[in-house]
Amino acid sequence: MAENAAKRLKTESGLVTIGTHNGHFHADEALAVYMLRQHIPTYSGARLVRTRDPKLLDECHTVVDVGGEYEPARYRYDHHQRSFATTFPDRPTKLSSAGLVYLHFGREIVARRLAAPEDSEQVGLIWRKIYEGFVEALDAHDNGISTYDPAALAAAGIEKRFSDGAFTLGSVVGRLNPNWNDPVPDDPVAAQAAEDKRFELASQRIGEEFDRDLDYYTQAWLPAREIVAGAFAARPEFDGEGRIMVLQGQSAPWKDHLYSLEEQIQVAGKVLYVLYPEKPTLDAKWRIQCVPNSKDSFQSRKPLPEVWRGFRDDKLDEISGINGCVFVHAAGFIGGNKSFDGALAMAKKALEI
Known part of the structure; x- marks a missing residue:
């Protein structure tokens, strides 16, 4: 399902343009942009356009989290349309733009880090593990899906004992949005540039966390499998x-x-x-x-x-x-x-x- 480098996406200038929405940004599109730019060679150095203008989005080769289309053949990865119901294989959570990009490009990302074929068992294992342990949380957060069923918690009378600080993967990005009363430049171009700068910081921040997971599972978790399997067999x-x-x-x-x-x-x-x-x-x-x-x-x-x-x-x-x-x-x-x-x-x- 991964999309190879021969996608014919580059413009005459040699750069791909990725489009996403402007305004308040979220963890899903921040990670989607990061995964493409940092892990897929075709998108290396890609120009980012943050807008809701359909005409400008039509000019982008790849669009994530905006546009109302999920058409992977045309590199459109939005999930907000009413008909959208795509999930990761054997998982119940509806995908966000992060999950969509990971669904189509995640195997390639893992395979490159492992220097292994995309269809290998090891790549498939880590591809699924990173989705379940990292990306799925962003999909759920953006689609308004709680970790636990709120009705079931209420019926059981379960309440939090203390605040966890609301520090989640989603908040890592959300807290980098400007405050409601931060000054905004009068010039629209300057205002958009300031907002885009914050988004770039947020994309890098959530991307660093993603890379830590990728490094852990490829460099530490996977090599441990053989050690644990041997110890498990020797229990008697x-x-x-x-x-x-x-x-x-x-x-x-x-x-x-x-x-x-x-x-x-x-x-x-x-x-x-x-x-x-x-x-x-x-x-x-x-x-x-x-x-x-x-x-x-x-x-x-x-x-x-x-x-x-x-x-x-x-x-x-x-x-x-x-x-x-x-x-x-x-x-x-x-x-x-x-x-x-x-x-x-x-x-x-x-x-x-």
């Missing part, structure tokens, strides 16, 4: 029921991979504790971490024993009956020991309590 060495997983040598991002392995293999018993060294040296201390109920949950499948929580060193040795203890967090989701054998002993004893 440490616990007959497979409830303890050990990451040897060096800790690696494991949560996503563990959940997907459990789902794929349909194991009877789930992993409760993950052991890993604090650093890749022979004298490293070891951590025991409880597996959360879900990736972003603060609730563990089986927290460390309540009687251990909040204690350290010799006192924790005395309470647990295990030598070399370093600490157990007051919330019971993580602990430490001076050695692997000690951390394993903590995990095994915690299983019994």
Whole structure:
């Protein structure tokens, strides 16, 4: 579905023109413009036109988030028309301009970073992962879709305990719009130039966050797959029921991979504790971490024993009956020991309590 460089989009001057709307800007078109300009060679150095004038938009080779058309053959990527209902494969969220550009160009973006074929399994895996973990939030935000069903929350009587500061991916861009009472140049051309300058800053800002995700998934998350898969397969060495997983040598991002392995293999018993060294040296201390109920949950499948929580060193040795203890967090989701054998002993004893 990716669009290759041979799109014949360049003008006689050698530059592509991207059109989007002027006025108050949002995260979806800011990211859409960034992805095209920074990751697709055809759009390198593309000129940006921010307008709602149909005549000016008609002159643009590519238009995002305005114009009332979704016609990928003509490089039109708007989602505001009443008939629009396109979603990412197997996802329920209606796309915004960010999702549309990522749908058509995301595989190429990932493939270039991995130096791998667009149709490879690795590219497809990361293409989907970045959509679900990053782009989909922008699609939902721009289409007015809440993370949780408001009616269900109200029916359950669930209210926020505190303000989260309303700091979201959408707000990263939204807060760069001018304030209502900021001075505006009298000259319309100067006023538009000032607004465009803010948009360029916003596009760069959300793009930096996108690139951090792209770098993480290609350079750290993907290489961790093999490490976690090996540790998952070796679980019976440490616990007959497979409830303890050990990451040897060096800790690696494991949560996503563990959940997907459990789902794929349909194991009877789930992993409760993950052991890993604090650093890749022979004298490293070891951590025991409880597996959360879900990736972003603060609730563990089986927290460390309540009687251990909040204690350290010799006192924790005395309470647990295990030598070399370093600490157990007051919330019971993580602990430490001076050695692997000690951390394993903590995990095994915690299983019994």
